[in-house]
Amino acid sequence: MGAVLVAAVLAQAVAALLPHVSLLVAATAVSLAAECVLYRWQPGMVSLFAKSHADVTVRHVLRDLLLVVGLLRLGEQHRETQYAPLVAALLAFYGLHCAVQAVSVLVRRTRTLPVVTRNIDARALRLSPAPPVLLRRAGHRLLVFGLPATAGLTGTAVTDDTRCAAAGVALSLVLALAGLVVLLLRLLPGRRPADEQEVLDWFDAWLAEYRPTVGLYFSGGVSSAYQAGMWLEPLAALDARPVIILRERFMVPKIAATDIPIVCLPKVPTLMRLEHSTLQVLIHPSNSGKTSQVLRIPTIKHAFVNHGESDKLSSCNPYAKAYDEVWVAGPAARERYALAEVGVEDKDVVEIGRPQLDAVRPYAGPPAGRPVTVLYAPTWEGWDGNPGNTSVIAAGENLVRALLADPGVRLLYKPHPLTGSVDPRAGAADRRIRALIHAANRSRTPAPSAELVRLTVELDRLTTAGFRPAADAAERMLVRPVPSPGRAEAVARVTAAWEEAYWASLPDGGHRVIADARPSLYACFNVADLLISDVSSVITDFLASGKPYAVANTGDLPEPAFRTAFPTVAAATVLTPDAAGVPALLDAVRHPEKDELAAARAELKLRLLGPAQPASQERFGAAVRALCAAALEHRARTAGPVPAELPGQRRTRSRPAGVTTRA
Incomplete structure (x- = not known):
């Protein structure tokens, strides 16, 4: 569409210089239509034009300028004086457009608060609904407000009646002036939100009133919100006053539904105000560049809980040694850190299980009288380019074809949200897999029931x-x-x-691509009889069910070496990229007496997730209480002189029952 816009402008220039009325009108219409399409469906092209110094203002001025040139070329000699007021009014409109944009920026700055919240009563900050979106987006505003002027100039080119242009430009002037007035009213003292110092004072007062004790700290991209989401319920179930600390404003509405207060602190100086709060512990489900900023707060203890555990290197990242403690599911993760030698001391590793998995139902026997439900949940391609990271590229289509070929299988395909974000081949394979599933479903895709709606x-x-x-x-x-x-x-x-x-x-045998937040991964676990995945945290979590699982080996390792390199594969059926083992795997699911890995899964579940008792939520709560006690102890020691201890010396503390500190 960008090429169409450029061609339309060139055609408009040719028409204005010839001059040619029909071509001028047609080129102008195509140019305006192309602008609308770009803003609606191709925002990337809009950005490309802006980087080339051909933003919407330049394009709109050029479009109207060419219309004026065409009018001058079409008219009789000495008619320039008739168009002079028209051109002056057009220039005034563009001046108003610039003024509206400047005031829009000022309004946006007054509404950009140093603290953004959710689930907190912030009415004291004199907040108000946002201005109309048309007044906040320069491109959309210029297209709408400038349309009457462009249409009027075009009408004059067709009818040779300057009243058309005069009426169009006058209407554009009125619209721009009205927009300017609306925005200026927003800058009146009584209409502005609280200023920065008022907001900070309000935030300090809220901290003093709410007195948070435990928080979840999260920073990341739009597609990573699920990493924080998996810890919302365990955090809410604690006997504490929880809070969620975010760093990016766009992340505030992305966090899943929760009653926990959410606070976004984009700037470091604002973040540092937490140092004098009652907050004692922050748990971290992921590492980010901004994590180092909050780790500088000495009054808060920090625990890395991760957003899943697997045999990948990311599950024993050297960054983990920056935290006070690393909370893992079971003994296997403790061993993983010890073998990796990344600087995490064994005394700082705490086994808490996976409290998210308490809702995963255990194995209840083979499917009887119904299709075998297979969950294919591959991971994404990762940052390192390792071909063994994801099965989507090398094995995905083969696996899906083999599963769809069995009429007694219902396939649930749930790809990782980041699939295709690094390697375009993964995105292309994902689209082909979806097409295969949709093609297999054509004759059995029911409309949603009234109850589901x-x-x-x-x-x-x-x-x-x-x-x-x-x-x-x-x-x-x-x-x-x-x-x-x-x-x-x-x-x-x-x-x-x-x-x-x-x-x-879902009808019997009806397949489904699950790309939305609902149903959740754990809900899929509960209906699945079999999981096929890659080396990822999905395996560890699925083991809570005790059901059979398979792992695709798409790297260069032979199966024995593959099992040795990735301990989470110990109780899995290993599938090759050609998916030749799928029929035998399905047969073992239907006939448990042929399942030779049941005992191995039970043993591996204990190693990866720890004992069933105490429950994971209890162990998580015990770990929180222990680290809170350590934070309070540290504050007490550092509140005054401590001659008996060296600076930075750590004191040994006892732990409550149920929190494992040694393998």
Whole structure:
């Protein structure tokens, strides 16, 4: 479409110089249509034009300038004086456009608060709904406000009546002036949100009133929000005053539904205000460049909990030694850190299990009288280019074809959210896999039941904050600032009903591509009879069910070396890229007496996830309490002179029952 826009402008220039009325009108119309298409469907091309110093203002000025040139060429001699007021008015319109943009920037700055919140009553900050989106986006505004002027000039080119151009330019001037007035009113003292110091004072007062003790710290990209999401329920179930600390404003609405207060602190000086709060412990589900900033706060203890455990190098990252403690699921992760020799001391490793998995139902026997439900959940390609990271490229299509060839199989395909983000081949393979599944489903894709539609609406109402699409961060702080009592219980109840209706809506043998947040991965675990995945944390989590699983070996390692290199594969059926082992694997699922890996799975589950008792949530809570006690002890020691201890010396502390510190 970018080429169409360039061609239209060139055609408009030729038409203006010839002059040729029909070509001028047609080229102008095509140019405007191309602009609309770019802004609606090709924002990347808009950015490319802007980087080439051909932004929307330049393009719009050029379009109107060529119309004026065409009018001058089409008119009689000495008609320049008739168009002089018209040109002056057109210039005034563009001057107003620049003024509106400048005031829009000022309004945006007054609404860009140093602290962004969710689930907190922030009405004291004098917040208000955001200005109309048309006034905040220069490109959209110029297209709409400038359309009457362009249309009027075009009408004059056709009719030779200057009143058309005069009326169009006058309307554009009125629209621009009205937009300017609307924005200027936003800058009046009584209409502005609280200034930076007022917001910071309010935030300090909220910290003093709420007195948070445990927090989740998260920073990342848009597609990584799921990493924080898996720790929301365990955090909410603690006997504590939890808080979620974010660093990017765009992440605030991305965090899944929760009643926990959410605070976004983009700037480091604002983040440092936590040092004098009651916050004692922060848990970290991921590493990021901004993690080092919060680690500088000496009054808070930090625990790395990760967003999943696997045999990948990322599960024993050297960065982990920066935390006070590393909380892992079971003995296998402790051994992984010891073998990796990345600087994490064994005394700082705490086994807590995986509290998220308490909702995963255990194995209840083979499928009887129904299709075998197979969950294919490959991981993404990773950053290092290792061909063994994901099976999507080398084996995905073969695996899916082999599964679809068995009429007694129902396939659930749940790819990693980052699939294709690094290697385009993975994205292309993912699209082909989806096409295979959709083709197999053509004759058995039912419409959603009325009950499922009703529950979806209800669940959306409970789990979304009701933001307007055009709402900015300040406006979102006004929407449902404090969760209503019983909302969490209602969400759990409706979610369970939604999942039951969702699975019931699938016909026998109906396959499904699951790319949305619902149903969750753990909900898929509960209905699956078999998992096929790669070396990833999905394997570790699925072991909580005790059900059979298989791992695709798409690297260069022979099977014995593959099992040795990746301990999580010890109890798996290893599949080759040609998927030749799929029929035998399905036969073992249907006939448990042929399953020779059941005992190995039970043993591996204990190594990876730890003992079943105490429950993971209890062990997680015990670890939190122990680290909170250490934080309070550290504050007490450093509150005054400590002559008996050297600076930085650590004191041994006892741990409550259920928290394992040694293998």
